Each structure stands twice: as C-alpha cells, then as structure tokens.
Amino acid sequence: MFKILNQTFKTGTVTTGYPVSKADIPDSFRGRPHFDFGNWRDALPATAVCPTGAISVFDRADRRIVVVDYGLCVFCGLCAEATPEKAIQITKDFELAVEDRQELILSAEYSLSRDGSQQSLISFKHGPRPAEPAVERAGRKLKEGISKLLGRSLAIREVDAGSCNGCELEIVALNNPIYDIERFGIHFVASPRHADMLLVTGPVTRNMELALLKTYRATPEPRLVVAVGACGISGGIFGKNYASLGGVDQVVPVDVYIPGCPPRPQALLQGILVAIGKMAKALPFA
Amino acid sequence: MSTAMLPFLDDLTLRLGDQVESTLSQNKHEVYLTLRDADIRPAISILRREQQARVAAVFAEDRRSAEGCFLNHYVLEFPGNPCYLILTTRIDPDRPMFPSLSAEMPSLNWQEREIQDWFGIQLEGHPNPRRVALHDNWPSVHPLRKDFPIDCVLPPFEGERHVYRPALGEGVFQIPVGPVHAGIIEPGHFSFAVAGEPILYLQLRMFYTHKGTEKLFEGAPIDRAVFLAESISGDSSFSHGTAFCQAVERAAAIEIPPVAARMRTILLELERVYNHVADIGAIATDVGFVIANAHGSRLREMMFKLNEQLTGNRLLRGMVRIGGVRRTWGDSQIAVLTQTLQEFEGEFQRLVDLILASDSTRDRLQRTGVLHPAKARDLGIVGVAGRASGVDLDVRRDHPYAGYAPYDMQTTVYQEGDVCHRVHVRIDQVRASLRLLLDAVRHEFRGEPFIPVRKIAPGRCALGAVEGWRGEILHWIRIGEDGCLERCKIKDPSLNNWPALVEAVQGNIIPDFPVINKSFNLSYSGTDR
Numbered sequence: 001m002f003k004i005l006n007q008t009f010k011t012g013t014v015t016t017g018y019p020v021s022k023a024d025i026p027d028s029f030r031g032r033p034h035f036d037f038g039n040w041r042d043a044l045p046a047t048a049v050c051p052t053g054a055i056s057v058f059d060r061a062d063r064r065i066v067v068v069d070y071g072l073c074v075f076c077g078l079c080a081e082a083t084p085e086k087a088i089q090i091t092k093d094f095e096l097a098v099e100d101r102q103e104l105i106l107s108a109e110y111s112l113s114r115d116g117s118q119q120s121l122i123s124f125k126h127g128p129r130p131a132e133p134a135v136e137r138a139g140r141k142l143k144e145g146i147s148k149l150l151g152r153s154l155a156i157r158e159v160d161a162g163s164c165n166g167c168e169l170e171i172v173a174l175n176n177p178i179y180d181i182e183r184f185g186i187h188f189v190a191s192p193r194h195a196d197m198l199l200v201t202g203p204v205t206r207n208m209e210l211a212l213l214k215t216y217r218a219t220p221e222p223r224l225v226v227a228v229g230a231c232g233i234s235g236g237i238f239g240k241n242y243a244s245l246g247g248v249d250q251v252v253p254v255d256v257y258i259p260g261c262p263p264r265p266q267a268l269l270q271g272i273l274v275a276i277g278k279m280a281k282a283l284p285f286a
Numbered sequence: 287m288s289t290a291m292l293p294f295l296d297d298l299t300l301r302l303g304d305q306v307e308s309t310l311s312q313n314k315h316e317v318y319l320t321l322r323d324a325d326i327r328p329a330i331s332i333l334r335r336e337q338q339a340r341v342a343a344v345f346a347e348d349r350r351s352a353e354g355c356f357l358n359h360y361v362l363e364f365p366g367n368p369c370y371l372i373l374t375t376r377i378d379p380d381r382p383m384f385p386s387l388s389a390e391m392p393s394l395n396w397q398e399r400e401i402q403d404w405f406g407i408q409l410e411g412h413p414n415p416r417r418v419a420l421h422d423n424w425p426s427v428h429p430l431r432k433d434f435p436i437d438c439v440l441p442p443f444e445g446e447r448h449v450y451r452p453a454l455g456e457g458v459f460q461i462p463v464g465p466v467h468a469g470i471i472e473p474g475h476f477s478f479a480v481a482g483e484p485i486l487y488l489q490l491r492m493f494y495t496h497k498g499t500e501k502l503f504e505g506a507p508i509d510r511a512v513f514l515a516e517s518i519s520g521d522s523s524f525s526h527g528t529a530f531c532q533a534v535e536r537a538a539a540i541e542i543p544p545v546a547a548r549m550r551t552i553l554l555e556l557e558r559v560y561n562h563v564a565d566i567g568a569i570a571t572d573v574g575f576v577i578a579n580a581h582g583s584r585l586r587e588m589m590f591k592l593n594e595q596l597t598g599n600r601l602l603r604g605m606v607r608i609g610g611v612r613r614t615w616g617d618s619q620i621a622v623l624t625q626t627l628q629e630f631e632g633e634f635q636r637l638v639d640l641i642l643a644s645d646s647t648r649d650r651l652q653r654t655g656v657l658h659p660a661k662a663r664d665l666g667i668v669g670v671a672g673r674a675s676g677v678d679l680d681v682r683r684d685h686p687y688a689g690y691a692p693y694d695m696q697t698t699v700y701q702e703g704d705v706c707h708r709v710h711v712r713i714d715q716v717r718a719s720l721r722l723l724l725d726a727v728r729h730e731f732r733g734e735p736f737i738p739v740r741k742i743a744p745g746r747c748a749l750g751a752v753e754g755w756r757g758e759i760l761h762w763i764r765i766g767e768d769g770c771l772e773r774c775k776i777k778d779p780s781l782n783n784w785p786a787l788v789e790a791v792q793g794n795i796i797p798d799f800p801v802i803n804k805s806f807n808l809s810y811s812g813t814d815r
Contacts, residue, residue, distance in 0.1 A: 077604060162494070163811065206496075
C-alpha cells in the first residue's frame with residue numbers, strides 16, 4: 001500500500017490542460033497539409049504519390065480541376081515532399097472535425113499551359129474552417145454544456161466496424177491519466193442502450209454492417225454518431241470493395257467526422273466537442 | 287548456392303526423384319523447391335522427421351493465366367538455419383484439390399481452410415473442412431482468384447452466419463459475446479459453453495473485420511502498398527510495414543544502408559515496448575489492480591510522444607519505405623530518444639515492482655489460463671504466448687534482419703504457460719529491448735536514409751520476416767508488371783495464436799476470461815485482413 005501511494009505522489013499530476021489550454025504538439029507532428037493553391041504549379045506529382053487518392057486531378061482540354069479530400073488523407077506528408085515550390089506545407093493543425101462531409105473537400109480550378117505542365121489558378125473552394133476560437137470557447141464551457149444538455153454526463157459507445165485497431169489505440173488513450181476524458185463527465189459505456197453517442201471506426205466491413213446497424217438502432221434518441229479516422233470517414237486506404245462498404249455514413253447517418261490516421265486523442269476530444277455543439281443547436285430548449 | 291544454405295537438399299531431391307521439378311534460389315534468405323505432384327506429404331514428412339522442420343505458413347496463388355495452374359506454397363524453417371525453404375506444388379485447375387496436413391499438424395488448420403475459401407481449392411482429408419474466412423452466409427465466391435473482380439458487389443446476406451456446436455446437458459448454458467464487445471476492442475464473436483462458472487469450451491468466429499486487404503495488394507504500386515501494409519494491424523504498423531519492405535528489398539536484391547537498418551531496429555523495438563508496457567498494466571487491471579493500468583498507460587503515452595518526435599506519427603506510421611527509412615534523425619531527436627529511454631527504464635522498473643509486490647494480483651495470475659507446452663507445440667503457437675509455453679522461436683535470432691545480427695537475442699522461455707508467465711515474458715522482453723535500444727542509440731545516425739530501388743523483374747518472389755511484438759510476421763510477395771504487386775500473402779502471428787486462447791480458457795471460470803484474453807492480446811484485424 002505504501003508503495004502504491006508513494007508511486008502516486010511521486011508521479012504527481014500528469015493530466016493535460018487541453019482543450020482549455022493549447023495542446024502541446026511537437027514540431028515533427030504531421031498534421032493537416034496546407035495547400036497554397038495560388039502558387040501550386042503542378043498538382044500531378046502530389047497526386048502520383050498520394051497513397052489513398054486524397055488528391056485527384058481532372059483535366060479537360062485546357063482546364064484542370066484539383067480536388068483535395070481531407071477525409072481520405074492519412075497525413076503521410078508525401079505530397080509536400082513531391083511538390084517543389086512549397087505549395088504544400090505540412091502544418092501542426094489537428095482540429096479538423098466537421099459536421100458536414102463536404103467541408104473536408106477542397107477544390108481548385110486552373111487553366112493549363114499548352115504543354116500541360118503549368119497551371120494557373122482561376123478559382124478555389126474552401127474546405128474546413130479553422131475551428132480554434134470556437135473550440136477554445138467550447139473547451140471552457142464544456143463541463144457547463146454537458147451538464148446542461150446531458151444531465152452532467154455524456155455516455156459513449158465505441159464501435160469498431162472493421163478498423164485496423166489504430167483508432168482504438170487512440171480512443172483508449174482518451175482514458176489514460178494524461179487525457180483523462182472522464183474529467184468532463186464523458187465516459188465509455190459497455191452497451192449502446194446506455195449511450196448518447198456512437199464513436200465508430202471503419203471502414204465498415206460487409207461482415208460488420210448488420211452489427212453496426214443493430215447497435216445504432218439500440219441507441220436511444222437523441223443520439224449522435226461520430227465517424228473516426230480516414231477509414232471511418234471514407235473507407236480510407238481500403239475504400240470500397242467486395243468486403244468493405246467504405247465510410248460509416250454508407251450505413252448510418254453521421255453527425256461529425258474526425259480526420260486522422262489515427263486522429264490523436266486531442267483531435268478525438270475536439271470532434272466530440274463539435275458533436276456536443278451540434279446537439280445543443282438541435283435542441284433549442286436546452 | 288541452394289545446397290550451401292540447406293545441405294540436406296541434395297539428398298532430399300535425390301529421394302523425391304522425378305517429383306522434383308526445379309530448385310531456385312535468388313537470395314540467401316530462401317530457397318524454392320517446386321514439386322510436380324500435388325502431394326506434398328512425403329517431402330514434408332521427411333523434412334519434419336529428419337530435419338525438425340517447422341511449417342511456418344501455407345498459402346496459395348492463382349497462376350492460371352501465367353502457368354496454367356494454382357500454386358500452393360509451404361514455408362518451412364529449420365532450427366539453427368537462417369534460410370527458409372519454400373516448397374511449391376502445382377494444382378490442376380480442372381481438378382482443384384490438395385491433401386490436408388492438419389490432422390498431423392493442427393497448426394495448419396485455419397491456413398489450409400483459408401486456401402479453400404479464398405481460392406476454391408478443395409481440401410482432402412481435413413478433419414473439419416468448414417469455412418473459416420468466409421462466413422457461412424457468404425455466396426459461393428473465391429475472392430483471391432484472379433477472375434474475381436475486387437469491386438464485385440455481392441448480394442445481401444441470407445441464412446445463418448455460422449452454426450455453433452450446441453451446448454447440451456443439465457445446467458449447461460451458452461454465452462454469446464460480440465462481435466460488438468463491451469470494451470474498446472476489435473470485433474469478433476465468442477461463444478462460451480459454461481457449466482456454472484467454469485468454461486467447458488469456447489468457439490471462436492473471426493473474420494468480422496475482413497476488408498479485402500490481400501486482394502487490395504494485387505495490382506497496387508509497390509510504394510503505395512507500404513501504407514496498406516502499415517494498416518494491417520494498427521499496433522504493429524511498423525513491423526508489418528518493415529516485413530513488407532524487406533520482402534520487396536529481397537526481391538530487388540538490395541541491401542538497405544546501415545543507418546536505415548539501425549533505425550528500423552530501434553523503431554521495431556519501440557513498438558514492442560509500447561505494446562508490452564500497456565499490456566502489463568491492462569492485465570493487472572483485469573484482476574482488479576487498477577492503479578497499474580494508470581501507470582502502464584501513462585508509460586505508453588510517454589512512448590507515443592517519443593514515436594511522434596521520431597517519426598511524426600504516434601503509431602510510427604509513414605517512416606518505413608522501400609530501400610530504408612524516409613529520413614534520418616537530427617541530434618536533438620537522438621537526445622530526446624536517449625533521455626526518454628533512460629527515464630522510461632526507471633519508470634518501468636517501478637511499475638514491475640508495484641505489480642509483483644501485489645500478492646492478490648499474483649495469486650489471480652498464477653495457474654490461470656494454462657497453455658501446456660505440448661499443446662503449444664502442436665498448435666504452432668509463436669511469439670509471447672509461445673515463449674511462456676516452452677516454444678523457443680524468435681525471428682530476430684533465427685533469421686536476423688535489419689540491425690539485429692550483432693545482438694544476442696536469447697530470450698527467456700518458460701514452461702508454465704499461465705497468464706503470470708505471459709506477463710513475465712513481456713517484462714523480460716521489455717528489459718531486453720531497453721538494453722538493445724540504449725546500446726543502439728550510441729551509434730552514428732548519419733548517411734543516406736534509403737537507397738532507391740530500380741525496376742524489379744516481374745515474377746520475382748521473396749519472403750519478409752519480422753518478429754513483431756506478438757510474434758512471427760511473414761509477408762510473401764510476387765512482383766507483377768509495371769512495378770505493381772501480383773500477390774502479397776500476409777501472416778500475422780495472431781492467426782497462429784487464436785486456437786491457443788481456446789485451449790487456455792478451458793476449465794477456467796468465466797470471470798477470468800478477460801485477463802486470459804488480454805494475456806494473449808491478439809489482433810483481429812491482422813487475422814481477418
């Protein structure tokens with residue numbers, strides 16, 4: 001007993017302040033690739049190296065459309081290495097969760113030079129908006145929000161609908177003393193019948209479709225569904241095939257998407273906050 | 287060349303006579319022996335009896351368009367010899383059948399049935415030839431045949447997914463668990479037959495997370511396939527990635543730069559450490575010693591942070607590449623690595639002291655979930671579970687790769703086979719890893735991180751083997767046209783070890799199942815692919 005207490009006191013408090021204070025992210029972390037569309041001379045090299053097809057190019061005559069999908073991105077950084085003019089830069093941004101799948105997709109239209117090598121920007125469409133100020137506010141008001149909306153607690157049922165177990169490692173990490181998600185009144189429960197939210201990882205396999213549907217139906221309303229990771233959003237590197245149905249929204253309606261491969265614990269926390277915010281909007285009486 | 291590496295091969299070729307079609311050796315790691323007849327039994331029985339061969343894997347390949355037949359490959363290893371032997375037999379596509387070895391070698395049970403499911407090659411003489419990979423309600427399809435399109439849309443399910451053996455007798459009940467489990471773990475179905483608290487038997491149903499991974503490899507460009515390999519099992523991303531890259535490098539006949547070999551060794555050991563330390567804490571939690579998990583998961587987080595500083599990803603993803611690693615480390619990264627390891631060493635010792643000093647924890651772990659050494663040998667158990675039950679296998683020592691050759695990888699082997707000794711194996715392994723790591727960081731980290739790979743001739747085959755934290759990981763590849771893959775066979779150690787869980791839980795009480803399961807901690811995704 002003395003040993004246990006001694007070890008506990010020796011260790012002290014290790015819990016992070018996120019989301020109330022800023023997250024401590026090392027410089028080497030590969031977060032959201034930032035695309036400088038105006039200075040991007042040629043999208044083809046990046047398209048060629050992207051392992052999941054998150055960057056795609058459609059050429060028609062002298063026009064080129066480039067589409068970037070953060071919902072497919074595995075944050076490998078190869079696109080930045082393949083693009084010489086620093087038009088793509090890897091940032092430390094990880095707070096990428098959105099309610100609308102379309103917000104994860106950027107596109108740009110270019111006119112092409114005669115030999116097709118140079119492109120010049122005509123227009124582009126924005127993707128995810130920087131969520132930071134809203135999230136920080138949400139962080140401070142998190143406890144308050146949960147207490148008002150959900151009777152002091154948010155119960156989450158995690159469903160692995162076919163993942164590689166990478167996302168599960170990070171979801172489990174939310175329970176460790178560093179991220180300690182229970183300090184917000186958020187806890188993981190054993191049954192969907194006790195849950196307010198389903199945290200679903202993917203891709204949804206053909207063999208897990210029915211189990212996911214039954215879990216969804218067993219969750220009382222109002223319920224939230226959060227799709228986790230590139231595979232949960234879009235099928236990721238596995239995509240759609242004879243055994244994989246793709247993203248979670250192919251089977252059940254999804255409220256929030258959290259990009260990452262896997263999303264780091266802070267990113268998961270931010271996604272859960274966005275989902276709570278969405279519920280607050282939907283319940284005007286709360 | 288082949289006889290130098292496997293001296294008994296000439297004698298074997300002589301004895302098998304005109305059955306032998308060819309021998310081929312393209313690198314020093316493996317020899318191929320192709321047999322004319324589909325009956326593999328005589329060759330395997332001679333090699334097992336006289337050379338103590340162990341069949342590490344068996345898998346098939348659809349070569350109907352190139353060679354007019356299916357091929358079955360048997361990967362064999364021999365004690366004290368780093369060279370693998372791959373026996374290949376041809377199977378007539380008009381009469382697709384092959385003789386089963388499972389009655390003598392239960393370790394091949396699932397792997398042989400997988401061939402039947404994926405390729406539609408019938409098993410002869412298998413004691414239980416039911417489907418294993420495809421659930422019973424799948425239509426009659428064989429996804430790894432080349433004429434099966436990967437984007438094939440299958441009709442909706444009909445009928446039973448799987449028929450379980452009924453639990454009969456007074457007071458005997460069946461407890462179905464999963465595929466959605468109570469904890470944050472992967473999906474699979476367990477059907478327990480219990481008489482009161484003791485478990486009579488356990489039936490497993492896996493392959494819920496099957497996502498067509500081996501089929502996806504086919505036709506994938508080699509560089510991109512590395513990312514697919516990293517997604518086979520999240521907690522073994524670096525091991526699977528490395529096993530795949532090694533296979534390609536052997537097919538291309540290149541040696542990676544020394545700095546890359548050293549960095550791979552370090553990252554492989556970091557992966558082992560972060561998994562074992564969390565498992566040790568989690569096993570203690572499953573018998574009620576919760577504080578150990580708080581410390582264990584804190585130490586894992588320490589490793590995740592280190593991983594991120596070394597590779598940019600907490601699970602070590604995006605670092606390994608064909609020909610080496612993506613980038614070398616700067617002085618500040620080496621400093622962080624050394625400092626974290628030193629700090630971790632002390633912390634780990636305190637965690638172990640905490641657990642071993644708890645009598646009630648030890649009492650629950652000892653003699654729980656026993657896997658007898660004889661059973662472990664018959665079932666072909668590998669890795670941590672094997673070492674706790676007298677099976678002395680370690681790819682790092684038996685088939686050195688990356689930068690392991692200079693290190694003495696003798697790991698302790700126990701005969702007891704209970705949960706307690708699976709914990710001890712983990713503790714020993716973490717200590718051995720830390721010793722290796724603290725030595726490896728003192729070396730130079732300068733030089734080219736990778737060498738470019740020129741075009742690899744279509745048709746070349748190679749095997750990559752890595753000792754992942756769970757045990758032996760094998761990737762076997764055949765190169766196709768235009769720098770793409772023709773076939774990639776993945777064998778995760780979990781595929782060997784699931785049957786061990788079935789054996790180990792028998793006679794234990796159902797409240798001990800979680801801790802027994804955790805002591806194996808097998809990968810569902812690695813099994814199901």
